[in-house]
Amino acid sequence: MPPRQPPSTPAAVPALSRRQLLAAGGAGALLSACALPASDGRTQRVQLVAQPAEVALRGAGQPPVQAWSYGGDVPGPTIRARQGQRLEVEFVNRLPVPTTVHWHGLRLPNAMDGVPGLTQPPVEPGGRFRYAFDLPDAGTFWYHSHLRGSEQVERGLHGVLLVDEAQPVAGFDRELTWLVDDWRLAPDGALDTRFLQPHDVAHAGRLGNLVTVNGRLPQPVVLRRGERIRLRLVNAANARIVALQFDGHRPLVLALDGHPVVPHEPPRGRVVLGPGMRADLLLEAVGEPGRRYAVGDVFFPRAAYDLLELAYAAEPLRAPDGRVPVLAANPVPEPVAEGALRHVLTFEGGMMGALHSATLDGRQVPFMELARRGTPWAIDGVVGAAHDGHAGHAGHAMAPFLTVPRGRSVELVLRNDTRWFHPIHLHGHAFRLLRQGGRDVAQRPWLDTVLLAPQEEATVAFVADNPGDWMLHCHVLEHHEGGMMGVLRVA
Ligand code: C2O
Numbered sequence: 001m002p003p004r005q006p007p008s009t010p011a012a013v014p015a016l017s018r019r020q021l022l023a024a025g026g027a028g029a030l031l032s033a034c035a036l037p038a039s040d041g042r043t044q045r046v047q048l049v050a051q052p053a054e055v056a057l058r059g060a061g062q063p064p065v066q067a068w069s070y071g072g073d074v075p076g077p078t079i080r081a082r083q084g085q086r087l088e089v090e091f092v093n094r095l096p097v098p099t100t101v102h103w104h105g106l107r108l109p110n111a112m113d114g115v116p117g118l119t120q121p122p123v124e125p126g127g128r129f130r131y132a133f134d135l136p137d138a139g140t141f142w143y144h145s146h147l148r149g150s151e152q153v154e155r156g157l158h159g160v161l162l163v164d165e166a167q168p169v170a171g172f173d174r175e176l177t178w179l180v181d182d183w184r185l186a187p188d189g190a191l192d193t194r195f196l197q198p199h200d201v202a203h204a205g206r207l208g209n210l211v212t213v214n215g216r217l218p219q220p221v222v223l224r225r226g227e228r229i230r231l232r233l234v235n236a237a238n239a240r241i242v243a244l245q246f247d248g249h250r251p252l253v254l255a256l257d258g259h260p261v262v263p264h265e266p267p268r269g270r271v272v273l274g275p276g277m278r279a280d281l282l283l284e285a286v287g288e289p290g291r292r293y294a295v296g297d298v299f300f301p302r303a304a305y306d307l308l309e310l311a312y313a314a315e316p317l318r319a320p321d322g323r324v325p326v327l328a329a330n331p332v333p334e335p336v337a338e339g340a341l342r343h344v345l346t347f348e349g350g351m352m353g354a355l356h357s358a359t360l361d362g363r364q365v366p367f368m369e370l371a372r373r374g375t376p377w378a379i380d381g382v383v384g385a386a387h388d389g390h391a392g393h394a395g396h397a398m399a400p401f402l403t404v405p406r407g408r409s410v411e412l413v414l415r416n417d418t419r420w421f422h423p424i425h426l427h428g429h430a431f432r433l434l435r436q437g438g439r440d441v442a443q444r445p446w447l448d449t450v451l452l453a454p455q456e457e458a459t460v461a462f463v464a465d466n467p468g469d470w471m472l473h474c475h476v477l478e479h480h481e482g483g484m485m486g487v488l489r490v491a
């Protein structure tokens with residue numbers, strides 16, 4: 001395969017630096033982030049402090065980036081607990097701004113969901129909040145700020161949350177976690193702090209010019225032939241969609257958004273993850289000792305680049321045997337088609353779209369004015385956000401787009417009537433993806449986020465068994481804050 005070019009992103013974003021490419025060729029193993037103190041059995045207790053931090057994104061010898069962190073580094077500490085345990089997080093805000101923590105993908109009580117103005121008041125500077133909830137599902141999840149995420153998640157407020165299976169899974173030699181993120185740095189290397197730029201909001205969101213894995217320039221990952229690796233992927237970028245392609249390898253998808261699937265090769269050999277999405281892969285090390293293989297991101301075909309390299313040690317571990325470890329399903333209630341509440345949700349707006357006007361704060365506003373105000377997106381004709389992006393901040397509670405009696409099955413048709421990709425995320429539930437792009441989906445995977453291509457439609461189904469007001473929004477954070485959000489009420 002020819003060497004790939006670095007990502008060059010639309011508009012005024014400088015291309016990935018030469019420096020990144022050079023440094024990516026250096027030696028060293030990629031570490032999966034460290035674990036926190038051991039469990040006391042029933043409950044896992046963790047302290048999480050949001051604080052400013054200097055982060056050496058580009059490695060030692062390069063000026064660090066001024067970031068916001070959980071616990072002093074980006075990503076924050078990997079929180080690890082076991083399925084069936086309770087997680088208690090003592091959260092402290094040492095940032096100069098209010099914030100909250102959202103536990104992405106978890107089925108938890110509404111009051112613990114971390115959405116300011118909807119499920120809790122913002123945690124003010126110097127303030128604390130105690131998050132405590134049970135963990136019914138095993139899998140790869142993550143946590144992040146849910147207040148003005150376009151700035152706070154971009155500055156570094158995110159981390160991985162791993163829930164180990166109640167019964168340990170046999171057959172992996174090793175586990176790796178790659179949290180992929182991108183950063184938009186100014187020419188002097190500092191973080192570009194012009195968040196929510198109107199152009200980004202109305203187009204594809206804020207794309208960065210430096211891609212990191214676990215908060216650093218990616219380093220080669222050392223493998224031994226024959227190893228069976230559980231590779232957990234998390235896309236924590238504000239807007240970048242990645243399509244990972246493994247030269248010389250045929251990884252199998254074992255789980256999506258934390259929930260096991262029948263192991264399969266991803267379509268066209270590419271693992272596509274929009275912002276917020278996760279995948280667990282079986283990466284069997286079938287490469288030749290001493291050789292190197294690229295892992296590329298080919299989502300933008302003309303801006304494909306090598307994310308990192310797999311570097312084989314001289315000593316093999318064993319002959320690859322194609323054995324596939326089995327993950328047990330999570331106890332998610334099965335929706336029933338008969339009697340399900342059906343609702344069509346239309347996503348509209350953005351540049352080059354068909355939206356002429358939409359309702360903002362109860363008033364019908366023409367599209368050009370919406371774009372000027374930084375809110376060019378709507379769901380069912382309603383702009384879902386104040387410009388600074390969190391429900392309730394402007395003093396108005398968001399009216400739900402749909403109210404469902406608790407326990408009812410729901411079928412949502414998600415219709416993307418725009419020219420842009422949107423990873424649509426629902427809080428507090430997992431849904432089955434039934435149809436997408438006019439076809440039935442064979443596996444009907446459980447997801448919490450579904451990536452809609454331009455003009456694409458998808459149907460998802462779930463049991464609305466978790467009472468409360470739950471956000472549904474695009475996980476391109478500039479789209480979210482630009483109006484593409486709504487509230488589903490489970491009464
Ligand atoms: Cu990952 Cu509403 O968020």
Ligand code: CU
Nearest residue numbers: 422474476479
């Ligand atoms: Cu979007």
